Amino acid sequence: MLADAGCFSIAFDVPPYRLSGAVYGTLVNHRSALAALGDSVDQAPYNAPPKAPVLYIKPRNTLALPGSVVCIPHGTPELEVGACVGMVIGRTACKVSESQALDYVAGYLIVADVSVPHGVFHRPCIRFKARDGFCPMGPVVTARAAVANPDALTIRTYVDDVLVQTAATADLIRPAARLLTDVTEFMTLAPGDVLALGAAAPAPRVRSGQTSRIEIDGLGSLSNRFMEAVV
């Protein structure tokens, strides 16, 4: 699969962290993201807050390297950058218990989950999240052993070197182990799959010509520039 993702394999194709190309994101898993929705979670079209993890897929055409230029579709003024910790699965994870869940993680990396801003999460078009290049990741996979506690990481996002968001994985509704338990109850994750823990709200926005940089304790920094599409 990664052969089709081109140079992506050069950066990550090092066992045991070879990525499979399957990347899952988690919506409204940060307390700020749920809080931003306010009372609307109990109103139509949602009618209730989410019960199971709200997942989505970043398909292989979205995968991109650190330093890649992300294309802003013509007529879209801004994009959102969802700064997340991504867990890289190390061994087949099916119905794992919360106490053992992190044993199934090979390591962690930074995921920039790029979206066309959309306010309603009922049935959004995949073109908001699945455009080419909309999922830069990197710069490396940091081994699990080098991350003392994935639930105690600070995520800082800069736009053109100005700090625009500081978020903590301590504020996740489902912390890393719990999320793995709830997800693998119904879907098996394979080595190299990435499960992103979810971004804080409001997500920083970027315009054409700007550069985002995400820094996470111990995971390094991921920078990408944004340019409007030439029609």
Place this chain on the structure above:
Amino acid sequence: MMRARVAYAGAIHEATPAGETAAADDSVRLADGRVVAAADVVWLPPFNVGTVIALGLNYADHAKELAFNAQEEPLVFLKGPGSLLGHRGVTRRPAGVKFMHYECELAVIIGRPAKQVARDQALTHVAGYCIANDYAIRDYLENWYRPNLRVKNRDGGTVLGPWFVDAADVADPGNLALKTSVNGKLTQQGNTRDLIFDIPYLIEYLSSFMTLSPGDVILTGTPEGVVNVMPGDVVACEIDGLGRLVNTIAADAEFGR
């Protein structure tokens, strides 16, 4: 040409129908010449599967509805590689759920990269077709990023096969009859001519924002006629010229739950 990927006697093989008709599919011929019973091989998804793109609500019963719906954008969702399963596989039904159903769909397999492809060129990017059974468990439907992965992306929830059929061997993918039977009883019937968004449109639409690559597959949606299935039920999806895709529903106990 119809090709399957099967596991047999310690290796994975390309296989072709050994009988006069693929519909019989009681034996297969391996590329190395051996002919073996269909029941003695493990059927894998018949191609190297990339991104799985699925359509919701893409069949209309009446031309009037079709005209109305054609004004809207397709309802598209994605499925992951962990959900893939081949012919004659087993899909788990969790205890306690009320409504688990199959969805017989025409699967369109991309053969060469497609980026901003116009409708009239769309079919030149198609390598072939197969049958898909896109399971759902409606009990888990919530109103967040519908249809959510707990409904649609379960292990064993994307059944593909038995054969990969070359595009050249499918005269008109826009006029194929589909049907599903449960334990031999016909439960679902339709025809791809009733697709609201047809295959050329879907390729034009999808490739307008995402580059499609070889192995990416579009599950084009299912017609009416989905019914609840229970452990032990044998679900067979058939499409004209593509064969018959069989799947069995199993209870938690078979999976150690």
